[in-house]
Amino acid sequence: xxxxxxxxxxxxxxxxxxxxxxxxxxxxxxxxxxxxxxxxxxxxxxxxxxxxxxxxxxxxxxxxxxxxxxxxxxxxxxxxxxxxxxxxxxxxxxxxxxxxxxxxxxxxxxxxxxxxxxxxxxxxxxxxxxxxxxxxxxxxxxxxxxxxxxxxxxxxxxxxxxxxxxxxxxxxxxxxxxxxxxxxxxxxxxxxxxxxxxxxxxxxxxxxxxxxxxxxxxxxxxxxxxx
Amino acid sequence: xxxxxxxxxxxxxxxxxxxxxxxxxxxxxxxxxxxxxxxxxxxxxxxxxxxxxxxxxxxxxxxxxxxxxxxxxxxxxxxxxxxxxxxxxxxxxxxxxxxxxxxxxxxxxxxxxxxxxxxxxxxxxxxxxxxxxxxxxxxxxxxxxxxxxxxxxxxxxxxxxxxxxxxxxxxxxxxxxxxxxxxxxxxxxxxxxxxxxxxxxxxxxxxxxxxxxxxx
Amino acid sequence: xxxxxxxxxxxxxxxxxxxxxxxxxxxxxxxxxxxxxxxxxxxxxxxxxxxxxxxxxxxxxxxxxxxxxxxxxxxxxxxxxxxxxxxxxxxxxxxxxxxxxxxxxxxxxxxxxxxxxxxxxxxxxxxxxxxxxxxxxxxxxxxxxxxxxxxxxxxxxxxxxxxxxxxxxxxxxxxxxxxxxxxxxxxxxxxxxxxxxxxxxxxxxxxxxxxxxxxxxxxxxxxxxxxxxxxxxxxxxxxxxx
Numbered sequence: 241x242x243x244x245x246x247x248x249x250x251x252x253x254x255x256x257x258x259x260x261x262x263x264x265x266x267x268x269x270x271x272x273x274x275x276x277x278x279x280x281x282x283x284x285x286x287x288x289x290x291x292x293x294x295x296x297x298x299x300x301x302x303x304x305x306x307x308x309x310x311x312x313x314x315x316x317x318x319x320x321x322x323x324x325x326x327x328x329x330x331x332x333x334x335x336x337x338x339x340x341x342x343x344x345x346x347x348x349x350x351x352x353x354x355x356x357x358x359x360x361x362x363x364x365x366x367x368x369x370x371x372x373x374x375x376x377x378x379x380x381x382x383x384x385x386x387x388x389x390x391x392x393x394x395x396x397x398x399x400x401x402x403x404x405x406x407x408x409x410x411x412x413x414x415x416x417x418x419x420x421x422x423x424x425x426x427x428x429x430x431x432x433x434x435x436x437x438x439x440x441x442x443x444x445x446x447x448x449x450x451x452x453x454x455x456x457x458x459x460x461x462x463x464x465x466x467x
Numbered sequence: 468x469x470x471x472x473x474x475x476x477x478x479x480x481x482x483x484x485x486x487x488x489x490x491x492x493x494x495x496x497x498x499x500x501x502x503x504x505x506x507x508x509x510x511x512x513x514x515x516x517x518x519x520x521x522x523x524x525x526x527x528x529x530x531x532x533x534x535x536x537x538x539x540x541x542x543x544x545x546x547x548x549x550x551x552x553x554x555x556x557x558x559x560x561x562x563x564x565x566x567x568x569x570x571x572x573x574x575x576x577x578x579x580x581x582x583x584x585x586x587x588x589x590x591x592x593x594x595x596x597x598x599x600x601x602x603x604x605x606x607x608x609x610x611x612x613x614x615x616x617x618x619x620x621x622x623x624x625x626x627x628x629x630x631x632x633x634x635x636x637x638x639x640x641x642x643x644x645x646x647x648x649x650x651x652x653x654x655x656x657x658x659x660x661x662x663x664x665x666x667x668x669x670x671x672x673x674x675x676x677x678x679x680x681x682x683x
Numbered sequence: 684x685x686x687x688x689x690x691x692x693x694x695x696x697x698x699x700x701x702x703x704x705x706x707x708x709x710x711x712x713x714x715x716x717x718x719x720x721x722x723x724x725x726x727x728x729x730x731x732x733x734x735x736x737x738x739x740x741x742x743x744x745x746x747x748x749x750x751x752x753x754x755x756x757x758x759x760x761x762x763x764x765x766x767x768x769x770x771x772x773x774x775x776x777x778x779x780x781x782x783x784x785x786x787x788x789x790x791x792x793x794x795x796x797x798x799x800x801x802x803x804x805x806x807x808x809x810x811x812x813x814x815x816x817x818x819x820x821x822x823x824x825x826x827x828x829x830x831x832x833x834x835x836x837x838x839x840x841x842x843x844x845x846x847x848x849x850x851x852x853x854x855x856x857x858x859x860x861x862x863x864x865x866x867x868x869x870x871x872x873x874x875x876x877x878x879x880x881x882x883x884x885x886x887x888x889x890x891x892x893x894x895x896x897x898x899x900x901x902x903x904x905x906x907x908x909x910x911x912x913x914x915x916x917x918x919x920x921x922x923x924x925x
Contacts, residue, residue: 303661369787
């Protein structure tokens with residue numbers, strides 16, 4: 241029976257923990273940026289004129305949202321390798337995370353786009369703006385500003401979910417934790433330390449999103465009120 | 468079928484059965500605890516409310532995989548011998564309790580204050596108000612998001628494979644080690660998850676639509 | 684000179700309802716035409732047909748030398764030639780007043796940065812809001828927002844301006860500032876079509892009045908037509924309206 245918790249032992253592995261945290265952070269930020277781009281593109285297709293494109297995006301979103309991320313990761317890493325498309329663990333992790341978060345982003349941004357009143361579109365059309373100009377200058381900016389909090393939550397969840405990539409040996413924080421606890425046998429302490437690390441990373445990500453939001457949405461920064 | 472023997476398919480389907488079983492266990496355990504947490508968040512004294520809020524924020528801010536590892540490796544440290552299934556069920560229940568607790572708290576608070584007041588004015592005591600007036604309405608509000616969250620529970624059972632529990636993904640990994648056909652195996656598994664989750668998603672969305680209409 | 688707007692026997696249906704039945708009128712360049720009538724008389728629909736927001740089922744509309752029913756219609760050019768101001772202003776909430784005004788000149792007319800700002804300053808002064816350039820719509824009153832909307836349309840240098848009940852959504856004390864701007868535009872010789880409820884204003888500013896009732900042009904003429912209504916419908920409308 242072990243009542244004494246020894247945090248010192250796992251903490252001596254702090255360089256490994258830092259490296260793992262950096263990998264987690266790098267994975268999350270890369271997947272966020274790429275996933276955001278994919279999601280916005282899909283949301284535009286979903287709300288656009290082509291019925292085929294809208295339906296294709298719909299199928300993609302439902303497929304992703306109704307299957308586990310772990311299975312998606314295995315398909316990308318093991319499944320594709322068996323049909324000739326080989327990725328390294330880190331690349332496979334990013335690919336799977338981007339495909340996953342792209343679907344959730346598409347849904348969130350779609351809701352944002354649909355929240356822009358038709359009258360805004362009419363006013364922009366009557367100013368002789370092209371369809372693309374209306375989308376880029378009148379629809380997307382307020383749409384994304386409005387769903388920014390939802391997007392922030394989604395990407396923090398993504399960072400927590402990146403722990404799953406440890407299952408294909410990506411050297412992120414959870415994988416490092418597994419190694420440390422098998423070395424030290426201090427499993428509770430190790431995982432508690434790592435849980436705290438994830439909490440800290442969540443805070444950093446939220447701060448980052450707040451900062452990006454302030455820069456991208458001057459109205460929000462100046463007025464402080466929601467759109 | 469597609470290059471999987473009948474035995475392997477049966478093995479996979481057994482894993483599928485365990486996926487469903489684990490989901491139900493997590494829902495039951497997490498639901499029970501979540502219900503208590505939700506009530507505490509709304510009706511308990513301030514210190515209790517704060518503790519519950521911290522618990523929820525902590526659990527929601529921890530990756531589920533870490534929670535499962537903590538449960539699986541942590542409990543033996545307390546001298547208990549744990550099998551993968553109870554560890555997975557416990558870890559998932561804790562995870563589910565935090566999310567359902569939050570969802571259900573929101574639903575309790577969504578019942579209009581006036582209902583509470585009307586019931587009090589009819590001289591119903593706290594327990595009677597809760598059971599006969601607040602809860603029935605809160606449950607109606609809670610149905611769409613709860614059904615929606617059940618989809619998350621089913622998907623999250625896949626992580627139990629990491630602590631060795633033979634649900635569907637673990638079964639798939641074992642079959643893959645024998646057949647080396649990961650594409651077919653995991654796409655098939657994805658299909659089975661989809662068959663389970665998609666109807667739940669559709670039902671949840673339909674409930675949401677019905678609920679809006681009822682409240683118009 | 685040919686009229687800047689020619690509407691000829693236009694019909695339009697919304698489902699089973701005949702919203703416009705054989706509407707015909709003309710607008711001379713430089714003149715101000717006011718369309719008056721009850722809600723549901725079709726006046727807003729007629730206006731929205733003129734800048735192509737609504738399509739027509741039969742008849743002809745000719746605006747700024749373009750046939751609206753022609754397959755070779757250049758809708759983009761039409762929108763550059765015809766400006767419209769809406770009842771609910773429809774300002775872009777994420778842009779300042781200045782940015783609202785500069786958006787189309789920047790993207791469509793491809794003006795350079797300095798030119799955009801000069802143009803914005805000029806039209807905002809024209810509507811009396813030079814000092815509100817950096818304000819966001821949520822910081823402005825209804826009357827101010829509507830004036831910014833007018834400035835936004837003016838910045839595109841249209842040949843024709845359409846106004847769709849632009850004071851209906853405003854509190855009474857704010858309509859004055861907007862109507863003053865319209866008067867200024869009329870003095871400067873801008874061709875305008877106003878759909879309005881403001882009888883006194885229509886009488887003062889319009890060269891020509893059109894009274895619409897149940898999708899048809901019922902009476903039309905100079906302001907004097909309001910003093911001597913020929914039909915019962917106009918008499919009733921004036922009796923209730925004023």
